[in-house]
Amino acid sequence: MTMKKFFGLTLAFLMLFSLAACGLFGGDDPNDQDPTNGKTIDLQGQDFIIFADSPLTADPRSDRYAGLNQDAKIALIAAVEAKYNINVVYRGFPSNATWGGARERWIINNVVTGSPAGHIYQVASTSVPTLARAGAILDLTDLIGQYGDPDFPESKKQFGRFLDGHYIYDDLLPLNTIGIYYNMDLLEELGYDKDLPSQMWLDGNWNWQTFETLAKDLDAAMSDREDHYVIGGRTYNWSYSMIHANGGFIVNDQLDVGVLEQEGLAAVQFVADLYHEVRWRSESSLSLTVEQEFVDGRVVFHNGEFWYAFNDARFGNRSFNNLGFVPFPTGDHTAADLSNYSNMIQFGPASYVISRGYEKENIPVGFEDFFIHDELIFQIWSEMQYFGDPEDALLEFELGLLSYYGSDLSVEAHMDVIQKLSNDLFYSFGADAYGQIEGSMMLLFESSVKQNNVRETMEIVRPILEQLIEERFID
Structure with missing residues (x-):
């Protein structure tokens, strides 16, 4: 379903919801539910979809998680799920998008046809130029400045640069193997x-x-x-x-x-x-x-x-x-x-990019906090990252x-x-x-x-x- 059709089917409900949120139907002020920024962003249990090479090893909640800081990252996922009323879901790529050019074409086709399959995609960083040139992924330059963690390391940041833009954001520390x-x-x-x-x-x-x-x-x-x-x-x-x-x-x-x-x-x-x-x-x-x-x-x-x-x-x-x-x-x-x-690194380090197709400007004014849009995607994703001490990652690799x-x-x-x-x-x-x-x-x-x-x-x-x-x- 395209974003435009989704807006049409849900607009009436959201108008009703917004009246309730403003207290016109009585009840507690919902702003009291969110101590952050003084407002509630309620996405009504929508799935926040992350496509990864291996969902079981990428999802911190999995017993097979292969990354660092598992407990901290589980807590961050729980926090964003509660804060935004979403379900964080990790999915695997389909068989026609397993790697390389096939994955690039799949992502591009989904965005171009107006039906992006997910919000976040794991790719090799060398896929960035093709995806960026096709308009399939979001330039994060301004969003990193606004919502990004100051500890986002230069060693990873460099792999997201393409011409004047920046296209990746994650807490995976690249290492020279x-x-x-x-x-x-x-x-x-x-x-x-x-x-x-x-x-x-x-x-x-x-x-x-x-x-x-x-x-x-x-x-x-x-x-x-x-x-x-x-x-x-x-x-x-x-x-x-x-x-x-x-x-x-x-x-x-x-x-x-x-x-x-x-x-x-x-x-x-x-x-x-x-x-x-x-x-x-x-x-x-x-x-x-x-x-x-x-x-x-x-x-x-x-x-x-x-x-x-x-x-x-x-x-x-x-x-x-x-x-x-x-x-x-x-x-x-x-x-x-x-x-x-x-x-x-010939294909570049594993990296995460944000899909185009969720542009905030396409959302009716006043309803920006009820739909998942590009700015909100980055905000949620940023809050899921854990930029711990890089020495921890280096020590684990050394072992x-x-x-x-x-x-x-x-x-x-x-x-x-x-x-x-x-x-x-x-x-x-x-x-x-x-x-x-x-x-x-x-x-x-x-x-x-x-x-x-x-x-x-x-x-x-x-x-x-x-x-x-x-x-x-x-x-």
Whole structure:
């Protein structure tokens, strides 16, 4: 049912209700029921609908809730339900909107047809440009200023920026789970201290030059092992992270393209040079991107994410015992204080956006407190967020690392970069960016390394990106 039809069916009731609320029918002044702002907002038991990837793990009231501050968030939900007379409902996305572009199209279609399915949607932050450009989600810039919590962290806020707007708001703290994983047992077997890479990072001595030197030394040390490799993993994944560790970007939130900037070019060229200097295995399935040789204990270094450590399709079934971690090395353009050092979450962190289609200006004057509208949606959602001490989230994550990493030094090295993230919109371009088909930019990055024609390939990638930006995101 569209908002206009709903207004028509309920307007008479609300006029009657408003008379009662004004005390014309006798009874207590309803303003006494709400000590906040001196007025009652009664939404008559309407559902406040939040679509999430997994409702059971997203809803704090569920036994399977996977977040932090569960008791506090349960109390906040109870408070808004009582204050606004609503029912907070978490729902899962339908089968035709499970992820990525399919979810974007579903959200857009619902809003465009005048029937938004929910008030809040969980999306990957790289979906923001597409949803914002389609007019499917709300620009929250003014609402954050009016109702937002001052503790809304910049580390998360950055992922909601797109051009001049801001589109996400939630209390999920993004963490850098990405880095270089290494086989500590193999490293020791080859005659090196098992903590050497992590210690080099902590000593401030993990950069392109020292990484290259170690890689070449390891290559020489395994010269009699034809089935062993120094490095494993798809070279495009290595390239993305090296670019950001070197202070670069691919596409930033202002839609600037950085692949031909020195920070980006130099980083991919470093990967290409190293690929041709040492034994590097980069032949894995594009859907799994993990080399079996690393799992089998025959590769020293492999790019990855923390969840790989316990996922059986990634590193979970590894044949060796001790898994180490070291951040990507600093590059020639990395600032000495690491202020421009970051990493790229390819699809961006899980984030929550607010649906368009509930515009306050479409509600008859005087009835704004009886219908769920955009401003009220943000107000309710904001009051459901709990911005606790970020150290609590960091401590919980650190405890998880201790369970899977082979030494405290690996944990310390990871925690040293735990919040070093930047918002890169490269994967906002969908299959053009990450498609497993010839011509996708992901595979162009791969070929630029393997064929060692980095500049020539980036001169192809940049106009592709600029054309896509013009077609999709520019008026």
